[in-house]
Amino acid sequence: VLDEVCETTGVTLKRYMNEVAMLNPELTELTVLFGAIDTACKAITNMVKRSQLPSSETLGYQGEVNIQGEDQKKLDVITNEVLKRALRFTGKMGVLASEEEDVPLDLVNTEKDAIFADTGKYVAVFDPLDGSSNVDAGIPTGTIIGIYDHDENCAMDDESCEGDECAQQELNCLSNTLQAGTNLVAAAYCLYSSSTFFVLTLGAGTYGFTLDENLGEFVLSHPNMKIPETSSIMSFNEANTHMWDEPLQKVVKGWRDGTGKSGQQFSSRYIGSMVGDVHRTLLYGGVFGYPGDTKNVNGKLRLLYEGAPMSFIMEQAGGISTTGTKRVMEIQPEYVHQRVPIIMGSKNDIEEVMEAYAAAE
Numbered sequence: 001v002l003d004e005v006c007e008t009t010g011v012t013l014k015r016y017m018n019e020v021a022m023l024n025p026e027l028t029e030l031t032v033l034f035g036a037i038d039t040a041c042k043a044i045t046n047m048v049k050r051s052q053l054p055s056s057e058t059l060g061y062q063g064e065v066n067i068q069g070e071d072q073k074k075l076d077v078i079t080n081e082v083l084k085r086a087l088r089f090t091g092k093m094g095v096l097a098s099e100e101e102d103v104p105l106d107l108v109n110t111e112k113d114a115i116f117a118d119t120g121k122y123v124a125v126f127d128p129l130d131g132s133s134n135v136d137a138g139i140p141t142g143t144i145i146g147i148y149d150h151d152e153n154c155a156m157d158d159e160s161c162e163g164d165e166c167a168q169q170e171l172n173c174l175s176n177t178l179q180a181g182t183n184l185v186a187a188a189y190c191l192y193s194s195s196t197f198f199v200l201t202l203g204a205g206t207y208g209f210t211l212d213e214n215l216g217e218f219v220l221s222h223p224n225m226k227i228p229e230t231s232s233i234m235s236f237n238e239a240n241t242h243m244w245d246e247p248l249q250k251v252v253k254g255w256r257d258g259t260g261k262s263g264q265q266f267s268s269r270y271i272g273s274m275v276g277d278v279h280r281t282l283l284y285g286g287v288f289g290y291p292g293d294t295k296n297v298n299g300k301l302r303l304l305y306e307g308a309p310m311s312f313i314m315e316q317a318g319g320i321s322t323t324g325t326k327r328v329m330e331i332q333p334e335y336v337h338q339r340v341p342i343i344m345g346s347k348n349d350i351e352e353v354m355e356a357y358a359a360a361e
């Protein structure tokens, strides 16, 4: 059904979501959510572009350290607020989790104004500005969002519980964010680069939009994106190669010297900003990875709001996303900021990696 909608071009994101809702009434509330996310991404792209101006109120550090142990930049904090506010005022949010929040926020039971706790239908997990340390250098950054259905059992209303009951309520609420990627209803990223891109999946293909600044709208530019099945581009922080698993070292060596399955000698492209590296991989083909290593056995990327949503987008474009031995979308998170090793991209190249891991078992 979505394909019929996307035959046309010049479709704005708003019109695309309205047509999706007309064809799929059960997704109507989701379109309200993406209307808010659309606006938030436009606000964030403006902030990122202006963040280096001496007059900018988003220049520099916040002076706080977040749950990740990272120095928070003012931009991290303000983009997190922009997204939280945009999502909250849709009235469709039950719970949300962010890289910049220590614990998930329960919006349904703590909303002062009932109107904003309208249905609490969805859970949003997001990284408001992934790669923010790159902004000062003008390197692309991005916003990553995952949307799950919200289970009405989630309640964190401290007034209505005592002692252990509060802990249980908190656990229920946490569990609403702790869903495997296979439960995702939608996933999207905004890429703040030479253009501002908005790429999303609702589970029926991956669709790319480009911000037309004259219109002030995201316009459909990459309908039904499909990643090339094979490629010759690898995208890793190769300074860590010596600490990787043996199977991955073997495959990457083959790509480097042209003795791998495809016989191609690979180029290396890595900007150290996941959204930019994944976007290039989707369009040009290739393999992007942040594998585990002897220093960080689960790598660096977070499962809930980086790994799972980006894997959903990649799979819907015909790619594969694995830890080497497990499909990333099938991993059940145990805690909000859990890390996961990720190797994702062109089908044939990822299969070569999985075969190497299987052979080593």
Ligand code: P6P
Pocket (backbone or CB within 6 Å): 130, 131, 132, 133, 237, 272, 273, 274, 275, 277, 290, 300, 301
């Ligand atoms: P490294 C950015 O800080 C980030 O979280 C991802 O966007 C990116 O893929 C990765 O870390 C880069 O990490 O260790 O290679 O600098």
